Amino acid sequence: MNTWNGTLIRKKMHEILLVLYLLRGITNEQLRRYFNPHLQSNVRGQLANISRNVSVLKELKLISSVSCHPHSKEELNFLTRKGIEYIHKNCIIEHEGNDDVVGFLEGPLRSFEYEILKPPTRYIEHHHMLIDTIVDYSHFGRFRNNLYCVKQYDLLDRSYGYKKKAKVKPDAELKTIKGLILAVEIDTGTERTEKLIQKFSNYRRYLDYCLQNDIKIPWVGILFQTQRGNEILNIKDDQRWQTILKAAVDGLSYYCWNIHVLGFKDLHL
Known part of the structure; x- marks a missing residue:
């Protein structure tokens, strides 16, 4: 477990922050499917667990969100500047290296600033569809976002x-x-x-x-x-x-x- 300004960051919270850094923006329902791709029972319980962790991260000002209307009733979660600072501090960041490795879940990450990493909110439908694709087809392999x-x-x-x-x-x-x-x-x-x-x-x-x-x-x-x-x-x-x-x-x-x-x-x- 890690800490942020004296607050304990539990494993699931850390994983959510990492996914947000990897995918730039994702809804609670997409997070649920990302973490439970084969588990179809107790969907409401899974979503409630995700929502609780996201709420805590919002209170810590590590996450913010924007409406997906009219393409979805959900909100798109993304990292704040503080959230990006947390990732830079607690994950492996590689400024140079093999481009075939960085950015995938099993590899190191590049360093991105808030203005670059923030999801393209002007194109919510396109981004929402991209994340659905990444979540629904994760069994084919590992994805990385277009910044890489x-x-x-x-x-x-x-x-x-x-x-x-x-x-x-x-x-x-x-x-x-x-x-x-x-x-x-x-x-x-x-x-x-x-x-x-x-x-x-x-x-x-x-x-x-x-x-x-x-x-x-x-x-x-x-x-x-x-x-x-x-x-x-x-x-x-x-x-x-x-x-x-x-x-x-x-x-x-x-x-x-x-x-x-x-x-x-x-x-x-």
């Missing part, structure tokens, strides 16, 4: 003939139980085909950069989670997946043959 997923590269600006800095930033990454890493994209259904093509084209430009500079391609595939979730439809009946796959062919171009674009229901790695 940014890949920067040099892009040649053909109009002016010089290189400029560019980046590709998946919504999250999944390291499977076999150690394979996949980019994760959350699709709320609002992006039109042109925007999706731009997303995949950005991946293609980064993959080109990797090959040109003898850099290992970090992902074996790109996982898309749509609002339909794990509901299984025939591809000919799923208009959204048709749009995503057509955009992938156009945007990824020659990489569409060796970079898998799939949903979680297709994942058997």
